Amino acid sequence: MRALAIIFLLSVLVVGLSLLTLQYLHISAENLIQEITIAQQQIEAGNWTLAQEQLENFAHSWNKIQQKWTIFLNHQEIDQIDLALARLLSFSKACDYNQSLAELAALKLLLSHIPEKENLNLPNIY
Known part of the structure; x- marks a missing residue:
């Protein structure tokens, strides 16, 4: 009985x-996406410094x-975010509008995909 209680x-x-x-994954990903959205608005407005x-x-x-x-995630996914961020920083320093927006979209997708992938649902189990 004691073993059953411990289990x-x-x-x-x-x-x-x-x-x-x-x-935590959902909240932190949402916060990061909000920060990226602000940067996207600044790029679309042509405010490269901001x-x-x-x-x-x-x-x-x-x-x-x-x-x-x-601690929680596959390192390959984290590496993909790191690469997208590095490319985004480079494109924004070069004031490359199209490439910056493309990397922003990729970064948003990666950040929103991770919590969805970690959710406990039937497709993720099988």
């Missing part, structure tokens, strides 16, 4: 931590979140 408590702990992790400042703020936020995400 039950451990199961509840694992499920609870999984739910907290999913919530866009670059916003992208530097995003890079700083990403570096903080990345350290936590590496």
